[in-house]
Amino acid sequence: MKKEHNVLLTILSIIFMLSLSLEAITPEQEQREMQEMQEMLDMLDSLDSMDFQDAIDAAYKCTSQRQFNCSRKNIAKAKKLAKNKGQRQTLSYASNDLNTEIEEMRYEHRLRRQREAAEEEERRDRKARKARDKKSKKAAKKRRQRLERERYNARRSESSSSGVASIINALDNVNRHLKQQNYKMEQDLRRSIEDTNRQRRAQKQAQKEQNYLNAQRRADAQKEKRRANQAQQERRRADSRRADRQREQARREQVRRDDRQREQARREQVKRDDKQRAQARRDVKRRDRQREQISKDAKRENEKIDRKNAFCLSRSVEIPYLKTDCFTKSREQYRCTKIKGKYGMYFIQTLSRRVAIKSKSQCYHVDTFEDRPALFEIVSYD
DSSP states (O other): OHHHHHHHHHHHHHHHHHHHHHSOOOHHHHHHHHHHHHHHHHHHHHHHHHHHHHHHHHHHHHHHTTOHHHHHHHHHHHHHHOOSHHHHHHHHHHHHHHHHHHHHHHHHHHHHHHHHHHHHHHHHHHHHHHHHHHHHHHHHHHHHHHHHHHHHHHHHTTTTOHHHHHHHHHHHHHHHHHHHHHHHHHHHHHHHHHHHHHHHHHHHHHHHHHHHHHHHHHHHHHHHHHHHHHHHHHHHHHHHHHHHHHHHHHHHHHHHHHHHHHHHHHHHHHHHHHHHHHHHHHHHHHHHHHHHHHHHHHHHHHHHHHHHTTTOOOSOOOOOEEEEOOTTOOOOEEEOEEEEOGGGOEEEEOSSOEEEEOSSSEEEEOOTTOSSOOEEEEEEOO
16 A cells, blocks of 8 residues: 555656646745645555554454464554554554463463363373272172182082181181271272372362463453553544644645635736736827827828918929938939829829829828828929
8 A cells, every 4th residue: 555655656746847847837836736745745644644553453453353464464564654653652562462462372272281181181090090990899809709619619518527617717707807908908099099189189170270360360461451552542543633633724724824825916916917907008098199199280280281282283294203302311213103183182103102292392202101201302393
């Protein structure tokens, strides 16, 4: 996930640098784009933080279920995403919880092996005791059978001699004494075996209870530690969420302030543009009024000249040459032909331009390309 975020960040940086190199941007646009880039970086950091927290939660869950490979995998993933001191401390808590759970499982395995070994030893002792009892019973049975055979033989030979009867009585007494002695030995042996087994069972039960109490205390301590770690994690997550909300609120406030500043700058720019456009319209109107005034002045001057030169030519004349004196102060000779024009004026078509005769001694240039007339001086005419 982090690799994908780094690739996305690299692509966004390349696009941002290309946009900066391809077009000229204003400082406001550059600041806005830098702010957007910072927001994207903050978003990627928040995604990394959420991935880290998800990995830590998954590690705790796998540890509680004793899926240690899953826990190690999530801890390694969280280790790659850890960036600050708090996240590294959280990672150490998760690792310690995993190690503690592993030790507890090993201790439980040792207890189970010890319990199985004790049960196996007890089974062997019981089997050996049964074998001894069976062997003692078999020996007692053999002795009884032997004594019965001897008694039977003695009874058979009782009729033959009286000494045999005494021997038989003596043997009966011996057998009776042996039986009593064997019975007493068996009882003593059984009592001693039972006492030994009772003591061993009591010791095993006491050891088992002590082991159970130790395991229970250790499990309670581990649970208390796990609850403390979880409570600390919850507090850290709450602090992180509170800090994220505060950062988000500050970012929104900054965005609103920037928006208000941009809106104020835009309104001021619009006001300046409106003032410039109004000034331009006023300048255009002033120039139009000036042109109208110039046109009116020229028209009045022309009317004045027309009234002054009311004695314009009323007949056609040949003017072979004209001597010009324009505002460019150049003097040229032109071959002309006369053309009757409107308003009683005469127009003379030269080689390059058209002039209008106003009097016998001067004429004015009336080309369509110029508003200002050029003054011509007539040198000679027929």
